[in-house]
Amino acid sequence: MADDQEVIEQPAPKEIIAPGYTFGTVTDQIATVVLTKRTPWFWFGGFAVGFGLLLLFLLAVAVLFVRGVGIWGLRTPVMWAFDITNFVWWIGIGHAGTLISAILLLLNQRWRNSINRFAEAMTLFAVACAGMFPLLHLGRPWLFYWLFPYPNTMGVQPNFRSPLVWDVFAVSTYATVSLLFWYVGLMPDLATLRDRTHSRFARFVYGIMAMGWRGSARHWSVYETASLLLAGIATPLVLSVHTVVSFDFTIAILPGWHSTFFPPYFVAGAIYSGFAMVLALAIPLRAVYGLEGLITDQHLDNSAKVMLATGLIVGYAYILEAFTAWYSGNVYEQAVMWNRMTGPYRYHYWSLVFCNIVAPNVLWFKRVRSKPALLFLSSIVVLIGMWLERFVIIVSSLAQDNLPSSWRVFEPTRWDWSTYFGTIGLFLFLFFLFIRLLPMISIFEVRTLLPQAKVGEEAQG
Amino acid sequence: MIKPIYGVMAEFDNPTALVNAARAAREKGYRKLDAYTPFPIEELSDALHLHKNKLPLIVLFGGILGGLTGYLLQYYVTVVYFPINIAGRPLHSWPAYIIITFELTILFAAISAVLGLLALCGLPMPYHPAFNVPRFALASRNRFFLCIEATDPLFDREQTCGFLETLEPREVSEVAH
Numbered sequence: 135m136a137d138d139q140e141v142i143e144q145p146a147p148k149e150i151i152a153p154g155y156t157f158g159t160v161t162d163q164i165a166t167v168v169l170t171k172r173t174p175w176f177w178f179g180g181f182a183v184g185f186g187l188l189l190l191f192l193l194a195v196a197v198l199f200v201r202g203v204g205i206w207g208l209r210t211p212v213m214w215a216f217d218i219t220n221f222v223w224w225i226g227i228g229h230a231g232t233l234i235s236a237i238l239l240l241l242n243q244r245w246r247n248s249i250n251r252f253a254e255a256m257t258l259f260a261v262a263c264a265g266m267f268p269l270l271h272l273g274r275p276w277l278f279y280w281l282f283p284y285p286n287t288m289g290v291q292p293n294f295r296s297p298l299v300w301d302v303f304a305v306s307t308y309a310t311v312s313l314l315f316w317y318v319g320l321m322p323d324l325a326t327l328r329d330r331t332h333s334r335f336a337r338f339v340y341g342i343m344a345m346g347w348r349g350s351a352r353h354w355s356v357y358e359t360a361s362l363l364l365a366g367i368a369t370p371l372v373l374s375v376h377t378v379v380s381f382d383f384t385i386a387i388l389p390g391w392h393s394t395f396f397p398p399y400f401v402a403g404a405i406y407s408g409f410a411m412v413l414a415l416a417i418p419l420r421a422v423y424g425l426e427g428l429i430t431d432q433h434l435d436n437s438a439k440v441m442l443a444t445g446l447i448v449g450y451a452y453i454l455e456a457f458t459a460w461y462s463g464n465v466y467e468q469a470v471m472w473n474r475m476t477g478p479y480r481y482h483y484w485s486l487v488f489c490n491i492v493a494p495n496v497l498w499f500k501r502v503r504s505k506p507a508l509l510f511l512s513s514i515v516v517l518i519g520m521w522l523e524r525f526v527i528i529v530s531s532l533a534q535d536n537l538p539s540s541w542r543v544f545e546p547t548r549w550d551w552s553t554y555f556g557t558i559g560l561f562l563f564l565f566f567l568f569i570r571l572l573p574m575i576s577i578f579e580v581r582t583l584l585p586q587a588k589v590g591e592e593a594q595g
Numbered sequence: 596m597i598k599p600i601y602g603v604m605a606e607f608d609n610p611t612a613l614v615n616a617a618r619a620a621r622e623k624g625y626r627k628l629d630a631y632t633p634f635p636i637e638e639l640s641d642a643l644h645l646h647k648n649k650l651p652l653i654v655l656f657g658g659i660l661g662g663l664t665g666y667l668l669q670y671y672v673t674v675v676y677f678p679i680n681i682a683g684r685p686l687h688s689w690p691a692y693i694i695i696t697f698e699l700t701i702l703f704a705a706i707s708a709v710l711g712l713l714a715l716c717g718l719p720m721p722y723h724p725a726f727n728v729p730r731f732a733l734a735s736r737n738r739f740f741l742c743i744e745a746t747d748p749l750f751d752r753e754q755t756c757g758f759l760e761t762l763e764p765r766e767v768s769e770v771a772h
Contacts, residue, residue: 157633157737283672291677294669295691303698311705318709322735326633329732345719348726349734351617351630353716355645358635360712363654364705371701378694581634589638590611 150245152427164577176422181566187559194552205549212532212544217267219524224264230408231257236368247579248428254316259564261309263557297381304378321347322578376404390470390531399451406444407520410513417510435503442497449491478543479530489519601724602744605764613739616762617642627747631740653711661703665696727771
């Protein structure tokens with residue numbers, strides 16, 4: 135009977151990047167973006183916008199230092215609004231970078247190799263922007279080190295039972311681990327830049343940063359172990375960070391916050407907004423620098439699918455949120471939910487439902503996913519939607535608390551907006567510096583995607 | 596008197612040729628071998644017998660140390676150094692310690708992974724004799740190098756060069772110290 139068995143041939147794996155590349159052309163194309171003396175106008179334009187907004191941020195921070203947090207629209211009972219909203223939004227955006235670099239590495243999704251570098255950079259800069267808000271909200275930001283347990287003459291220590299202290303540890307660990315992971319990934323590429331540049335100064339700087347990497351087989355073997363271990367370490371970390379962020383709310387007993395499904399809901403939302411940011415950055419970059427052969431339509435398609443999947447999880451969470459409030463039989467929970475839908479924040483609520491649940495459904499269609507311009511547009515819609523979601527969760531629960539006599543609608547001031555747009559400037563500023571000074575695509579990992587990188591049959595022994 | 600050299604190096608075009616050459620050199624009895632490639636090649640690690648390293652152990656110890664640090668720090672602060680009685684709740688509130696214990700486990704493990712990587716590779720190392728070969732700059736672009744070091748007991752300047760020539764490289768060069 136064995137003869138009757140059909141042999142099903144495994145289909146040949148699809149090539150991830152466009153045909154025709156060699157090790158040399160891949161290296162040159164990515165390295166030239168950094169090593170060329172000619173900077174495209176797009177770069178100057180983007181950098182100017184980023185730098186302008188960064189100056190606005192510095193102004194807003196200077197005014198804050200002089201006059202205190204009263205310059206923001208914070209009035210009882212809404213004692214944190216934009217600051218925590220923006221913090222959660224930025225941290226969430228960072229999550230896609232770690233997901234791409236760590237989780238997709240463990241799952242052997244090799245297409246990630248051409249988008250992981252700039253996604254990780256996005257993570258770092260997003261976490262830097264996120265960190266600004268809790269620090270500035272401290273009131274006396276220059277005493278931020280009081281958050282850490284260190285021996286001091288005051289004889290006091292942080293309260294380790296508070297989710298706000300957990301946040302300090304979670305976010306600073308996340309920033310450190312992301313930086314280490316990113317730097318380890320950069321080392322071989324820094325060596326490439328060191329060997330390719332003609333400028334003595336650049337060779338010195340890249341040489342110091344590459345630490346003398348020379349691509350030895352002994353080093354590669356340890357290196358592969360290290361990146362696998364770092365990916366394994368970063369995977370639970372990325373899932374835990376937004377969980378801890380959601381504890382800021384769930385541990386409180388405020389109606390609308392005190393809920394057990396917040397952790398998975400926040401993590402899905404984080405990945406959702408993060409992939410939207412990845413698309414919003416990748417689409418213009420690949421067009422300007424002619425990288426369509428490396429960041430292909432397949433990459434955009436895959437990212438859009440991840441966005442759609444996480445978007446549906448977020449949509450499910452909204453439905454569950456409303457259902458739980460109704461099913462709990464708790465009048466306060468029900469009132470908060472009803473207020474969100476029909477109260478002073480109803481426009482925000484229904485816009486977020488449109489942006490996060492209705493609009494992304496166009497991604498079901500292959501025709502939409504294959505048009506970069508439409509994808510770009512839908513990722514911007516998702517970014518706005520996710521910002522509104524954080525805003526509605528945080529502010530609408532606070533503005534209408536248990537005591538109707540203290541209700542007050544939050545009015546953002548111009549300094550709220552300046553600080554928020556200022557961090558977008560900080561992000562763009564850092565990101566544009568990054569694409570000018572460091573390779574935005576991991577060169578050595580893209581080399582491994584080429585068909586020539588496979589060792590031939592006769593050598594397999 | 597001839598100046599001593601670091602070793603001899605052969606340059607190849609593609610990973611298959613390099614892996615074949617590495618295997619041939621191992622069979623010939625050479626042990627002080629190293630290869631330089633623009634990306635990691637698993638078959639090469641097999642050919643050079645490079646599969647075991649101590650990094651996982653280092654990371655394990657780092658993680659355990661981090662976890663202990665996190666837990667004991669919180670225990671010491673909340674129970675011994677700065678106890679606060681809140682409605683008679685237990686001072687040793689271990690469920691609340693889990694998150695910081697977890698975060699410090701991750702942090703210490705990641706830092707020990709990176710420091711362990713650098714230590715096991717002997718980096719940072721700004722100078723290495725391999726960089727004296729002018730074409731070695733291509734090892735980070737598209738060329739594959741095999742180096743037999745002079746410390747190998749079988750090493751003989753002429754014979755080893757001759758052996759590398761038989762592997763059909765693009766070029767064989769001596770690596771000066």
